[in-house]
Amino acid sequence: MSFLADLQSSPSASPTERRGVLARLRKNDLFFRYLTQSSAYFVLILLTAIFASLVAGGYLAFETFGLSFLTTEVWNPVTEQFGALAPIYGTIVTSAIAMLVAVPISIGIAVFLTELCPKPLRRPIGVAIELLAGIPSIIYGIWGLFFFAPFLQRYVQPELIATFKDVPVMSTLFAGPPYGIGILTSGLILAMMVLPFVTAVCRDVFETVPTVLKEAAYGMGWTTREVVKNVVIPYTRVGIIGGVMLGLGRALGETMAVTFVIGNAHRISGSIMAPGTTISAAIANEFTEAVGDLYTSSLIALGLILFFITFVVLALARLMLLRIEKKAQA
Amino acid sequence: MALDRIRYQRRKVRSRITIGLCWLAAGLGLTILAFILATLLYKGLAGLGLNVFTEMTPPPGSDGGLLNAIAGSLIMTVIGVIVGTPIGILAGTYMAEYGRYNKVSSVIRFINDILLSAPSIVTGLFIYELLVRPMGHFSAIAGSAALATLVIPTVVRTTENMLLLVPNTLREASTSIGLPQSLMIRKVAYRAARAGMVTGVLLAIARISGETAPLLFTSLNNQFWSTNLNAPIASLPVVIFQYALSPYEDWQRLAWTGALLITAAVLTLSILACWFGSSRSPQ
Numbered sequence: 222m223s224f225l226a227d228l229q230s231s232p233s234a235s236p237t238e239r240r241g242v243l244a245r246l247r248k249n250d251l252f253f254r255y256l257t258q259s260s261a262y263f264v265l266i267l268l269t270a271i272f273a274s275l276v277a278g279g280y281l282a283f284e285t286f287g288l289s290f291l292t293t294e295v296w297n298p299v300t301e302q303f304g305a306l307a308p309i310y311g312t313i314v315t316s317a318i319a320m321l322v323a324v325p326i327s328i329g330i331a332v333f334l335t336e337l338c339p340k341p342l343r344r345p346i347g348v349a350i351e352l353l354a355g356i357p358s359i360i361y362g363i364w365g366l367f368f369f370a371p372f373l374q375r376y377v378q379p380e381l382i383a384t385f386k387d388v389p390v391m392s393t394l395f396a397g398p399p400y401g402i403g404i405l406t407s408g409l410i411l412a413m414m415v416l417p418f419v420t421a422v423c424r425d426v427f428e429t430v431p432t433v434l435k436e437a438a439y440g441m442g443w444t445t446r447e448v449v450k451n452v453v454i455p456y457t458r459v460g461i462i463g464g465v466m467l468g469l470g471r472a473l474g475e476t477m478a479v480t481f482v483i484g485n486a487h488r489i490s491g492s493i494m495a496p497g498t499t500i501s502a503a504i505a506n507e508f509t510e511a512v513g514d515l516y517t518s519s520l521i522a523l524g525l526i527l528f529f530i531t532f533v534v535l536a537l538a539r540l541m542l543l544r545i546e547k548k549a550q551a
Numbered sequence: 552m553a554l555d556r557i558r559y560q561r562r563k564v565r566s567r568i569t570i571g572l573c574w575l576a577a578g579l580g581l582t583i584l585a586f587i588l589a590t591l592l593y594k595g596l597a598g599l600g601l602n603v604f605t606e607m608t609p610p611p612g613s614d615g616g617l618l619n620a621i622a623g624s625l626i627m628t629v630i631g632v633i634v635g636t637p638i639g640i641l642a643g644t645y646m647a648e649y650g651r652y653n654k655v656s657s658v659i660r661f662i663n664d665i666l667l668s669a670p671s672i673v674t675g676l677f678i679y680e681l682l683v684r685p686m687g688h689f690s691a692i693a694g695s696a697a698l699a700t701l702v703i704p705t706v707v708r709t710t711e712n713m714l715l716l717v718p719n720t721l722r723e724a725s726t727s728i729g730l731p732q733s734l735m736i737r738k739v740a741y742r743a744a745r746a747g748m749v750t751g752v753l754l755a756i757a758r759i760s761g762e763t764a765p766l767l768f769t770s771l772n773n774q775f776w777s778t779n780l781n782a783p784i785a786s787l788p789v790v791i792f793q794y795a796l797s798p799y800e801d802w803q804r805l806a807w808t809g810a811l812l813i814t815a816a817v818l819t820l821s822i823l824a825c826w827f828g829s830s831r832s833p834q
Contacts, residue, residue: 253733329576357761444566474670
C-alpha cells in the first residue's frame with residue numbers, strides 16, 4: 222500500500238509537461254507507423270524494380286530480334302544470333318517431367334501422412350520430407366552429377382532404349398545414346414526437389430477435410446481408397462492444383478541442380494535423353510562469360526521470360542490456395 | 552450373393568493396392584533423403600580435415616582448404632540478414648498491425664508470396680542491373696544485396712503470420728491502459744511473437760546460406776583471401792559449383808566437403824528453427 226501512498230504524494234505533472242509527453246508519443250507513433258508502411262510498400266517496389274530492371278536489361282535483345290526471339294532456336298554467340306526457343310522448350314519439358322513424376326508420389330505421401338501413417342511416426346516422417354525441401358539446390362546438382370546421372374546412364378537408360386526400340390513414338394522419345402545427363406535426368410532431379418513442396422501443400426489441404434465427411438463415408442462401408450478418391454481429393458481439388466502450381470513455379474525457376482545435369486546444349490532434340498538447356502541453366506552457365514552487349518541482353522531477356530512465366534504460374538497457385546483457405550474458414 | 556462377395560473382394564484388393572502404393576511413395580521419399588545424405592557423408596567426410604578451415608582455396612593440383620569461401624559466405628550472409636531482416640519485420644508489422652484489413656495489405660501479401668518462390672537467379676540478374684553494372688565490377692556488396700532481397704519475403708511472411716497469432720485481448724489490454732499503438736506493438740506484440748519471428752529469421756538464414764544462383768554474377772568468386780566489400784569475394788556455393796564441374800580430382804573432393812558443410816549448416820538451422828518454432832510459438 223505504500224506504493225499507492227507514494228503515488229498520491231508525488232506531485233502531478235503540469236499541463237504543459239503532459240502535453241509535451243503526449244506530443245512526443247504521438248510523433249513517435251506516427252514515425253513508427255510510416256516506417257512500417259514504407260517497408261511494406263518496399264515489397265511492392267521490389268517487384269516492380271525487378272520487372273523494370275529485366276525489361277531495361279533485355280530491351281536491346283527484344284529491339285534487335287523482335288518477337289522472333291521467342292521462336293528462334295539458333296543460339297550463336299559468334300554470329301550474335303540469339304533465340305530463346307531451345308531454353309524455353311527445355312524449361313517446359315523438364316518441368317513437365319518433374320510434375321508427372323512428383324505429383325502422384327507427393328499425393329501418395331500426403332495420403333500416407335494424413336490417413337495411413339501410425340500416429341507416432343507422423344511427425345518424424347513429415348519432418349524428414351521437409352528436410353528434403355531444406356537441402357540447397359546445389360547439393361542436388363552435385364549429387365545428380367556424380368551419383369544419379371551415372372546410375373541412370375549405367376542401369377536405367379540402356380533399359381529404356383532397349384524397351385522402346387520398336388515402339389513408334391517412344392523410340393524417338395527415348396533415343397540413345399545414354400549420356401546420363403540430359404533433359405530426363407534434369408526432370409527427375411527436379412521431381413525430387415519439388416516433391417516436398419507439393420507434399421506439404423497436399424498434406425495441409427487434406428487436413429482441412431472435415432472428419433465427419435470421412436467418417437460418414439467409412440460408415441457406409443467405403444474402403445480407404447474410395448474415401449480418398451471420392452471424398453478427400455474432390456473436397457481439396459483446388460488446393461491440390463494450387464500445390465501443384467506452386468511446385469511447378471519452383472521447377473520452372475530452379476537453377477543450380479539443373480545446370481549440373483542438363484548438358485547445356487542449345488538445341489531441341491526429339492529424345493528426352495539428349496542434353497538440352499533451360500532458361501535458368503543458360504543464364505547460370507553463360508552470363509559471366511557473355512561478351513558484348515547483345516549477348517548479355519539476350520540472357521537478361523531470357524530472365525524476363527522466366528520471371529514472367531513463373532509469375533503467372535505462382536499467381537494462379539496463390540489464387541487457388543486462397544480459395545481453399547476461404548472454404549476451410551467458412 | 553456370390554457376385555456381391557466378389558465385388559467386395561475386388562474393392563478391398565484395390566484399396567490394399569492404393570494403400571501399398573502410398574507406403575511405397577513415402578518410402579521412396581525417405582530413400583531419396585537417405586541416399587543424398589549418405590553420399591554427402593561418404594564423399595564429404597573423406598576430404599574433411601583441419602586444413603579445410605585453415606587454408607585458402609588452392610590452384611588445381613595442390614593442397615588447400617575452403618577458408619576464404621567460408622569467410623565470404625559468412626560475411627555476405629550476415630550483411631544480407633542485417634539488411635533484410637528489419638525491412639521484412641517492419642513490412643510484416645504493417646500488414647498484421649496497421650493494415651490488417653486493408654486492400655493494400657492483401658496485395659502486398661500476394662506479391663510477397665510470389666517473391667517468396669520466384670526464381671533466385673532472377674534476383675541475381677536484378678542486382679546485376681542495379682549494382683554491378685553501374686559500379687562496373689562484381690563485389691561482395693552486390694552479393695549481400697542479392698541475399699538481402701531473398702531474406703525479405705521470408706521474414707515478411709513469418710512476421711505477419713506470428714503477429715496474427717497474438718491474441719487481440721493482449722492488444723486491447725495494453726491499449727486500454729493508454730499505451731500508444733507503436734509502443735504496444737514493440738513492447739507487447741513483438742514480445743508475444745518473438746519465438747516465431749526468430750524462427751523466421753533462422754529459416755531465412757538457412758535459405759540464403761545455400762543459395763548459389765544469385766551470387767554467380769554479383770559477388771562472383773575470388774581465389775584469395777578478401778574481406779574487401781567492394782571487391783569480388785569467394786563463397787562456398789560458388790566454389791562448390793566451380794570445383795565440382797572441374798576435371799581436377801582434388802577440386803572435386805573439396806567441392807564434396809564444401810557440400811557437406813553447407814548441408815550440415817542448413818539442416819542444423821532448419822531443425823533449430825523447427826524446434827524453436829514448435830516449442831515456443833504463441834499457439
